[in-house]
Amino acid sequence: MRFLSQLKDIEAYVAGTPIRVVLERYGLEQAVKLASNESPLPPFPEVRPVIEERFQDLNRYPDSECRELRAALAARYQVGPEAVTVGNGSCELLFWVSMILLEPGVEAVLADPTFLVYEKVISGRGATPVKVPLRDFRNDLPAMAAAVNERTRIVFLTNPHNPTGAYLPAEEIQGFADGLPEDCLLVLDEAYNEYVEEDDSQEGMALARARGNVMVLRTFSKIYGLCGLRVGYGICPPPVRQAIDKVRQPFNVNTLAQAAALKALSLEDRLEERRDLNRRGRRQLYSGLERLNLEYVETQSNFMLVDVRGLAVPADAVPEELMKRGVIVRPGRSLSCPGYVRVSVGTPEENDLFLERLAGLNS
Numbered sequence: 001m002r003f004l005s006q007l008k009d010i011e012a013y014v015a016g017t018p019i020r021v022v023l024e025r026y027g028l029e030q031a032v033k034l035a036s037n038e039s040p041l042p043p044f045p046e047v048r049p050v051i052e053e054r055f056q057d058l059n060r061y062p063d064s065e066c067r068e069l070r071a072a073l074a075a076r077y078q079v080g081p082e083a084v085t086v087g088n089g090s091c092e093l094l095f096w097v098s099m100i101l102l103e104p105g106v107e108a109v110l111a112d113p114t115f116l117v118y119e120k121v122i123s124g125r126g127a128t129p130v131k132v133p134l135r136d137f138r139n140d141l142p143a144m145a146a147a148v149n150e151r152t153r154i155v156f157l158t159n160p161h162n163p164t165g166a167y168l169p170a171e172e173i174q175g176f177a178d179g180l181p182e183d184c185l186l187v188l189d190e191a192y193n194e195y196v197e198e199d200d201s202q203e204g205m206a207l208a209r210a211r212g213n214v215m216v217l218r219t220f221s222k223i224y225g226l227c228g229l230r231v232g233y234g235i236c237p238p239p240v241r242q243a244i245d246k247v248r249q250p251f252n253v254n255t256l257a258q259a260a261a262l263k264a265l266s267l268e269d270r271l272e273e274r275r276d277l278n279r280r281g282r283r284q285l286y287s288g289l290e291r292l293n294l295e296y297v298e299t300q301s302n303f304m305l306v307d308v309r310g311l312a313v314p315a316d317a318v319p320e321e322l323m324k325r326g327v328i329v330r331p332g333r334s335l336s337c338p339g340y341v342r343v344s345v346g347t348p349e350e351n352d353l354f355l356e357r358l359a360g361l362n363s
């Protein structure tokens with residue numbers, strides 16, 4: 001087989017270990033997963049009957065245009081449906097965007113470290129990833145701006161950032177977008193937007209409405225608790241959507257996902273309960289870590305980086321030691337943050353268990 005030459009530089013994505021695997025591997029009765037920035041809560045109960053109702057339609061293909069969901073999202077964000085594209089998770093949209101804009105000889109700018117999928121989609125197209133180190137755990141916008149040149153087709157920016165949880169004020173992003181060439185697309189990935197506590201959190205969407213080169217990505221995977229169904233969306237200039245439609249797989253968003261997302265969106269005013277749970281969870285983790293004398297990175301998201309270098313076991317061994325004790329976190333090394341673990345904010349009980357198991361590694 002003559003595989004693409006660029007594949008030699010690409011590693012397979014290693015996802016957080018599923019709970020069932022950990023239970024079996026370590027003979028445990030109970031384990032909590034705080035490794036994939038998931039919601040600790042299931043979808044809103046009102047979503048269940050909608051899914052059950054659509055069961056009988058599963059012999060038919062889904063609406064390939066996601067008409068109802070796109071109309072609802074368009075109304076929600078005050079754009080036309082032609083500015084809305086829906087994906088099998090927002091991750092899928094990253095692949096489509098790379099397919100319409102990247103090829104050998106062009107570049108895409110991204111932070112280092114950042115969400116691992118960006119580099120994958122850039123390299124997969126044979127384009128060149130131009131990585132700009134973070135500064136104080138934040139995207140270094142001046143350095144990213146300096147990395148943009150006439151070959152740059154995409155800049156990937158995550159806000160809040162993954163894996164650090166750090167937040168960039170809208171004003172800084174606007175200034176950055178002002179300096180971008182018109183033919184360079186700013187992909188502003190706001191997968192964790194609903195957790196942000198800052199007043200300017202909706203300004204990224206205003207940028208997508210106002211500019212011909214900004215696409216905002218959001219998802220039902222996180223605060224809505226629907227990652228198992230895979231549905232995310234982009235608000236983008238209509239030509240971007242039209243181009244995506246030329247390459248995307250037909251029927252890319254399944255029937256149940258479309259129906260569930262539509263229902264979930266109608267319950268948006270209930271997100272405050274979930275934001276509040278996350279807010280309290282963050283505080284619980286902050287104070288627990290302070291008691292353990294461990295440093296952490298303040299977050300505007302539903303996960304955080306914890307510096308585990310001060311524990312009695314070596315930092316690289318911490319994820320495995322926690323896993324043996326029934327707590328699954330993401331090893332920082334796998335996210336280019338050696339010395340840290342990334343932990344998702346769970347329920348109060350899950351957060352306590354994480355803190356308790358961490359304390360156990362100190363003795």
Ligand SMILES: Cc1ncc(COP(=O)(O)O)c(C=O)c1O
Nearest residue numbers: 089090091115162191219221232
């Ligand atoms: C920054 C970022 N973007 C996108 C995604 C993917 O989300 P989805 O489940 O919508 O594909 C994630 C998931 O962890 C993420 O961290």
